[in-house]
Amino acid sequence: MQHIIETHNRVKEFDWQFSYVDKPQRYPTKYKIPKRTKDPFRHLIRDYCSMEQEKDDRQYGAMSDVMARAGLPGKASQRWMEIMKLVLPVTGFGEYAAVKSTGQLVDTIDNAELRQGYMAQMIDEVRHTNQVAHLTRYFAKHAHDPEGFSNGIALRSKSIQCRAGRAALQGFFAGDPIEGAINLQAVVETAFTNPLFVAMTEIAAANGDQATPTVFLSIQSDESRHMANGYATLAAVVSEPDNLPMLQQDFDRAFWRQHNFFDPLLSAVYDYFQEERSSSYLEKWTEWVDHDWAGAYIRKLEPFGLKIPRWFDEAKERMFWVGHTAAMVVYAAWPMMFWRHDPLNARDFEWFEKKYPGWYNHFGKWWEDFAAMSDPSSGMIPLMAMENLPPLCRVCHMPGVFPRPDIATMRVRMINGKKHGFCSDACEHIFREEPQRYLGSPTLFEEFDGMELGDFIEQNGFLRADGKTLIGQPHLNAKRMWTLKDIRALHYEIKDPLHKLPVQEVL
Amino acid sequence: MNAPVGTTVAVESARDFSFIKPAKRRLTEYEAVTIRQQWETGGFDKGGHFLTPADGRAPWRTESTALAHPDWFAFRDPAQLWQRPYIRMQAEQERAIERLTEDSVEAGAFADTDRAWLDEFIAGHYRVWSFFENGLFRAFAPAQREALSDCLGNALCFQAFDQMRHAQAIVSHLVAAEAVVPGLSDAGAKQRWLEDPAYQPLRRLVEQLVATDDWCEIPIATNLVILPLISEVAIGGLIRRQGPLHQDAISPYIALTADRDRRRNAAWTQALVKMVLDDKVPAATANRQVIEAWLVKWQSRALAAIAGLAPIAARVPAGAVDLTPLLVAARAQQDKLLEAAGLDAALLAELPS
Numbered sequence: 001m002q003h004i005i006e007t008h009n010r011v012k013e014f015d016w017q018f019s020y021v022d023k024p025q026r027y028p029t030k031y032k033i034p035k036r037t038k039d040p041f042r043h044l045i046r047d048y049c050s051m052e053q054e055k056d057d058r059q060y061g062a063m064s065d066v067m068a069r070a071g072l073p074g075k076a077s078q079r080w081m082e083i084m085k086l087v088l089p090v091t092g093f094g095e096y097a098a099v100k101s102t103g104q105l106v107d108t109i110d111n112a113e114l115r116q117g118y119m120a121q122m123i124d125e126v127r128h129t130n131q132v133a134h135l136t137r138y139f140a141k142h143a144h145d146p147e148g149f150s151n152g153i154a155l156r157s158k159s160i161q162c163r164a165g166r167a168a169l170q171g172f173f174a175g176d177p178i179e180g181a182i183n184l185q186a187v188v189e190t191a192f193t194n195p196l197f198v199a200m201t202e203i204a205a206a207n208g209d210q211a212t213p214t215v216f217l218s219i220q221s222d223e224s225r226h227m228a229n230g231y232a233t234l235a236a237v238v239s240e241p242d243n244l245p246m247l248q249q250d251f252d253r254a255f256w257r258q259h260n261f262f263d264p265l266l267s268a269v270y271d272y273f274q275e276e277r278s279s280s281y282l283e284k285w286t287e288w289v290d291h292d293w294a295g296a297y298i299r300k301l302e303p304f305g306l307k308i309p310r311w312f313d314e315a316k317e318r319m320f321w322v323g324h325t326a327a328m329v330v331y332a333a334w335p336m337m338f339w340r341h342d343p344l345n346a347r348d349f350e351w352f353e354k355k356y357p358g359w360y361n362h363f364g365k366w367w368e369d370f371a372a373m374s375d376p377s378s379g380m381i382p383l384m385a386m387e388n389l390p391p392l393c394r395v396c397h398m399p400g401v402f403p404r405p406d407i408a409t410m411r412v413r414m415i416n417g418k419k420h421g422f423c424s425d426a427c428e429h430i431f432r433e434e435p436q437r438y439l440g441s442p443t444l445f446e447e448f449d450g451m452e453l454g455d456f457i458e459q460n461g462f463l464r465a466d467g468k469t470l471i472g473q474p475h476l477n478a479k480r481m482w483t484l485k486d487i488r489a490l491h492y493e494i495k496d497p498l499h500k501l502p503v504q505e506v507l
Numbered sequence: 508m509n510a511p512v513g514t515t516v517a518v519e520s521a522r523d524f525s526f527i528k529p530a531k532r533r534l535t536e537y538e539a540v541t542i543r544q545q546w547e548t549g550g551f552d553k554g555g556h557f558l559t560p561a562d563g564r565a566p567w568r569t570e571s572t573a574l575a576h577p578d579w580f581a582f583r584d585p586a587q588l589w590q591r592p593y594i595r596m597q598a599e600q601e602r603a604i605e606r607l608t609e610d611s612v613e614a615g616a617f618a619d620t621d622r623a624w625l626d627e628f629i630a631g632h633y634r635v636w637s638f639f640e641n642g643l644f645r646a647f648a649p650a651q652r653e654a655l656s657d658c659l660g661n662a663l664c665f666q667a668f669d670q671m672r673h674a675q676a677i678v679s680h681l682v683a684a685e686a687v688v689p690g691l692s693d694a695g696a697k698q699r700w701l702e703d704p705a706y707q708p709l710r711r712l713v714e715q716l717v718a719t720d721d722w723c724e725i726p727i728a729t730n731l732v733i734l735p736l737i738s739e740v741a742i743g744g745l746i747r748r749q750g751p752l753h754q755d756a757i758s759p760y761i762a763l764t765a766d767r768d769r770r771r772n773a774a775w776t777q778a779l780v781k782m783v784l785d786d787k788v789p790a791a792t793a794n795r796q797v798i799e800a801w802l803v804k805w806q807s808r809a810l811a812a813i814a815g816l817a818p819i820a821a822r823v824p825a826g827a828v829d830l831t832p833l834l835v836a837a838r839a840q841q842d843k844l845l846e847a848a849g850l851d852a853a854l855l856a857e858l859p860s
Contacts, residue, residue, distance in 0.1 A: 003686070007679045010693070014641040014674065016701055020711040021718040026649055027560075045672045046605060046679065049598035056591045096544045096657065099664065100566075103652030106645065106667075115645075122648065123668055126661055127590040133540040137524055147520045153543050154526035157552035166546060167557035173652065174558045174566040397557060436563040441548075441555030460553075465520045 008042040008116075015112040027104045031178045031243050035111055037236040043120040043225075052127065052222075059131070059218040063138060067211055073142035076208035078342070078476050081139070083273035084212065085148035085339040088136045089156045090165040090265070091196070094188070095128035095219075100173035101180045105233075108177040114236065117229040124222040135215045145478075147464050147471045148338040155338045155471075158460045160444050161265060161330065164397040167441075168261035171254065175437070178237060182247075183254040185230025191255075191293040192262045193223045199284040200266070206276045231297075238304035248307060253433075255309035256426040260396045263315070267323020268330055271352070272344075280355040281323055290316060311426045318403035320356060324363050329390075329399050331370055332382040335453060335487055337472040338462060343371040362404060374474040376486045381474075383453075384490065389497045391421030392443035395431050398423055412498065414506040419498045432507075449496040454488035530583045537587035542580055545657040551580070571653045572723040573797045574783050575790035579656035582782055585774045593665050597672060600764040604676055607757055608683050616756065617687045623824040624753035625684065625691055632819055633677055633746055633758055634696035635706055640674035642713030643667075643729060650722040662775045663726065669768040676761045684757075708815035709737065712808045723779070727798060728805040730776035731848065734769050735841040736809045736834070741816055744833035745823065752825045777848035784849050799854055802845070806855045810834075 067073065073081070102122035106115050140149035148155075156162035171183040197220035201213035237243045263285065270281035294308055334341050344352075344367045352359040373380040383389070390399040390410060400410025400423045409424045415435070421443075422428040431438055448456055457463060462471050463484060470482045523534055527542045546552045548565070556565045569575070588596075611617060617625075647667035654660035678693075685691045700706055712733065719725055742762050750759035783794040813834055820828040842852035 003679070003682055006682045007675065010678045010682070011675055013697060014638060016638065016697070018714045018717070020707075020714045023714070023718050024720060026720065044679070045597070045668070045675050046601040049594050049601050052594045053598040056594060060591065092544060093546070099660070100652050103648045103650075103664075106648035107652070112641075119644070119648070119668065119671055122651075122664055123590065123594070126664055127594070129544050129657075130540040130590045133544065134536075137539045140524060141522050145520070146522050150521045150523060151525045153524070154551070157546065157554050163554055163557065166554075170556075170558040170566060174556070175560045434561055437559050437561060440559045440563070440565065441557045444554070447553060 004042060004044060004047070007044060011044070011116060012113045015110065015115075025108075027108045027177045029108055029176045029178050030246050031176070031237055032240040033109050033111055033114075033178075033236055034239055037111055037114055037232055037239075043116040045120075048120050048123075052124075055218050055221060056127075059214055060134070062214050063134075063211055067214070068138070068142055071142070072208070072210050073139055074144050076143075076210075077275040078144050078340075079275045080204065080207035080209055080273050081143050082145070082148070082339040082342070082476075083269050084139060084143075084209070085152050086159070086161055086337075087200075087269055088132055088139075088149075089152050089162055090169075092129055092132040092136070092153075093156075093162075093166060094169045094172075095125050095132060097169045097172040098125040098184050099129065101125075101177070101184045104173055104177040105181055109233075111236070114229070114232060117225070117232065121222075121226050121229055124226065127222070128219045131215050131219060135211060138211060145340065151461065151471075152338050154461055158444070158448075158456075158462075159337065160333065160392070160397070160399065163441075163444055164261050165265070167395070167397045168257050171257055176250070178233070178247075179250045179254065181230065181233045182250050183258060185226055186234050186251070187254045187258045188262070189223050189226045190230055190297055191289050192258060192266070193220060194288040194292070195266055195270075195281070195284050196262070197223065199279075199281075199288065200270060202278065203270060203274045206278055207274055208276075234301060234306070235304075238301060238306055241305075244305045248305075248310075249433075251306065252310035253430050256311045256315070256430065257396060259311075259315045260398060260402075260424070260427065263319060264322040264326035264398065264402065267319070268327035271323050271355075272327040272331075273342075275342075277347070277351050282319055282355070285319055314424075314426070321362075321404040322402050324352075324356070324359065325401050325404050328363065328366060328405075329401060331474070332386065334472045334474045335381060335383075335457060335470055335482070336462070339471070340473040340476055342476050343367070343374050343474065362406070370474065375480050376482045379490070381487075381490060381492065384492060388500060389445065389495070391497045391501060392445055393423035393427050394420040394443070395427040395438050396423060397443055411504050412501045414503040419501075419503060421498055421501070443496075445494065445496040445498070448494045449499075451494050452488070453490070453492040453494060454484055456494060457487060458484055535587055537584065537589050540589050541658050541661055543657070545580075545655075545660065547580065547656075550578075567653070567655055569655065571655065572721050574723045574794050576783050576788055576794075579654075579659060582656060582658045582662075582779060584658065584662050585778050586771050588665060588771075589661070593668075597668070600767070601672070601676070604680075604757070604761055604764065607760055608680065611757055612683065612687055616754070617684055619754045620688075621753035621755070621824050622688075624749075624755060625688060627822055627824065628745065628749070628753075629684065629755070629758055630681060630691055630693040631696065631699065633742075634681055634693040635700045635703075636742060637674040637677040638697065638700040639709055639713050640670045640677070642710075642717055643670035644674065646713070646716045646719065646725050646729070650725045653720075653722040655722075659722075659779065662772075663722065666726065666729075666768075666772050669765075669772065673761070673765040673768070676764070680757055680761060705815050705818045708808075709741075709812040712737075712805075712812045715808065723783075724801050726772070726776045727780065727801055730769070730772045731780075731841070731844055731850075732802060732805040732809050735773065735844055736806075736837050737812050738765070738769060739837035739840065740813050740830055740833045741819075743837075744830065745816075745820060745828060749823055749825065749828065773844055777844065780848040780850065795850075798850065802850070802855060 102118045105118045136149055140146045172180045197216040201216050204212040237247055267281040331341050390401040400421050401408050411422055413420050468483050473481050524539055527538055644667050647663050651660045651663035681693045747759045747762040784791050820830050845852040
């Protein structure tokens with residue numbers, strides 16, 4: 001141990017003040033970072049490599065030696081396995097974005113001790129990216145239905161959820177490196193990886209999916225070090241009083257952006273795709289995010305002046321409904337998805353009413369109608385039953401239907417002669433702070449406005465290997481799958497709802 | 508409206524990734540877990556940049572390198588490294604160093620090591636080199652951030668880690684040696700790095716590398732010029748070859764593990780160069796001019812750094828070392844590296860040594 005401490009002490013002295021060139025400030029930061037802080041894990045490469053090799057051997061060995069031979073992925077709940085087709089590409093990009101974030105931090109943070117932690121995290125994130133891709137390929141080989149696993153990455157940029165995921169997760173590296181670290185380490189890794197990588201594994205295991213817990217728990221074993229990196233970064237930032245106002249602003253924004261993507265997504269995944277039922281996402285959120293993150297982790301920083309994020313209470317209030325609304329969006333737009341959607345049954349209805357009292361009054365009828373439209377002979381898809389699609393938010397790219405369609409906080413603004421939808425006060429506020437950051441991409445509905453749904457499906461690769469049958473389906477019945485011909489017969493056109501919606505304010 | 512009928516036929520689907528074009532007949536594990544993890548706006552992926560930095564510029568920009576290629580995702584690392592085999596390889600290298608050190612301590616081998624060698628070349632020169640390695644790490648970490656594809660970004664990540672591994676291995680070795688060699692200390696190493704005239708051209712060079720923005724220039728300069736010349740002379744010539752003459756088995760071994768990394772990094776850099784110089788690449792001619800300009804620029808700097816080290820070589824306890832034949836041999840090896848990458852080694856022949 002003494003050897004490690006002494007080695008680490010000297011590694012901390014690796015930096016020097018450049019005197020021959022001025023190092024460019026590639027990633028401008030508004031923060032002042034003290035040169036001396038603590039890396040609680042004393043990251044050293046020798047121990048790191050040994051530890052990670054052992055973890056890799058355990059995880060990959062279990063997958064190749066036991067699970068595949070026993071044919072476990074093929075025996076897992078199909079309902080559950082379908083949503084992994086969405087979860088994995090979103091998670092994979094989050095991990096990849098984190099690789100980029102740590103590269104920025106190494107370049108920007110003039111502190112050799114923190115840099116050692118970022119270096120280990122950089123390779124960790126490559127590890128996680130590889131693990132998630134390996135798991136996806138593993139499911140393509142072994143799951144009941146490989147479509148969506150084998151080609152989901154090619155479909156991600158045509159998916160509402162994946163685009164919204166990119167919009168949120170790019171916050172790890174598209175901006176001030178400290179803002180990226182707040183998004184990555186202080187918010188996502190500390191608040192949301194527990195629900196994603198720990199709580200979700202309980203559901204996966206209960207539904208016969210042993211591979212996801214094996215991979216996700218191995219990932220999470222690295223996350224505790226990343227949380228420490230985040231805490232060390234935050235502690236360094238708050239030790240400079242001048243940083244505090246900016247930090248609070250970035251922290252508020254990071255929490256909202258990540259909450260507004262992760263919570264609807266995880267809630268829908270968790271509650272709507274578990275077949276063998278246990279706890280609800282709301283229960284897990286209350287434990288991991290409300291109590292542990294906001295109630296303990298953030299409160300420890302309050303003496304330094306950092307407060308609970310500005311929109312935390314609003315997020316907490318919306319939590320009861322956002323997952324149901326998100327699930328409705330996912331199921332309603334099923335032909336545009338690359339996974340199958342199992343309709344809810346009586347047992348599910350009972351569970352939802354028990355976990356979310358009042359659920360049936362708001363959503364029950366919709367799910368009964370969905371089930372009735374699931375066979376191609378119905379000649380209906382849920383999108384046809386909706387008078388207007390919700391516009392997609394200019395900031396988060398999520399549909400403007402949250403927290404619940406009848407009380408949606410969506411609004412339309414006219415800015416420089418162009419209409420923009422915002423899903424909430426928070427997203428509009430965030431846009432107004434730095435509008436130029438959110439104008440780099442059309443929303444999905446803007447991009448495909450006016451396109452026949454059949455053309456969207458055919459031209460963008462949403463068909464199975466036979467070139468006729470849709471990848472996305474509104475049920476799990478392999479004998480009654482919807483075809484392109486069925487969709488073309490509906491003559492449904494994707495329309496950007498912003499065209500029709502009135503402008504509430506001109507900015 | 509015609510009544511839809513649905514399909515009643517189970518569809519046979521591909522049981523592997525269909526979105527990656529394998530470089531050879533079958534998709535490798537490396538390709539499967541590496542390619543298309545980075546979004547390619549305006550190419551493979553629809554949409555634009557969903558969030559940008561405050562200045563509104565794209566988070567990944569084609570102008571981040573002076574080289575041009577229509578498909579940066581076509582690159583393949585010849586070593587086919589992804590995280591698992593990479594970490595396994597480095598864990599093995601580090602374990603080997605650790606065991607050699609432990610066994611040397613147990614056998615009392617440090618008592619046999621030339622004391623002047625330990626003071627001057629291990630606590631001195633080799634320890635000073637660890638700062639240079641730290642500089643290389645700092646150059647490669649942001650280069651991976653800017654890379655225009657995942658396959659290149661990961662190779663840059665691994666090299667960043669390689670350089671820090673070497674830096675830490677040197678420090679760890681010193682800490683172990685100091686525990687059994689009374690009075691041995693690396694206390695003055697940082698000062699020498701900062702002030703000793705012999706190291707200033709080397710420090711200038713690595714500061715220039717860290718300040719380099721082009722993420723392709725960094726590996727090409729490092730792996731085809733800087734390390735083949737400077738590492739070969741300053742570490743290969745002065746540590747790897749001289750260590751055994753001073754009864755030091757550990758330092759040369761650490762240097763050999765770094766050489767293994769260096770060969771691997773040279774190989775992927777050659778693959779990168781060949782890719783951008785391929786006749787089918789529209790910008791191949793312009794790419795060649797850019798790379799040649801880089802080579803000339805960094806060759807001069809590298810030669811100056813080596814020239815600066817002459818006073819260090821003169822202090823080798825077993826006898827002063829003439830750097831000239833070492834450099835001649837290093838340049839001959841560099842010529843082979845360049846030619847194998849499709850570059851004209853004669854371009855650098857006129858530069859004075």
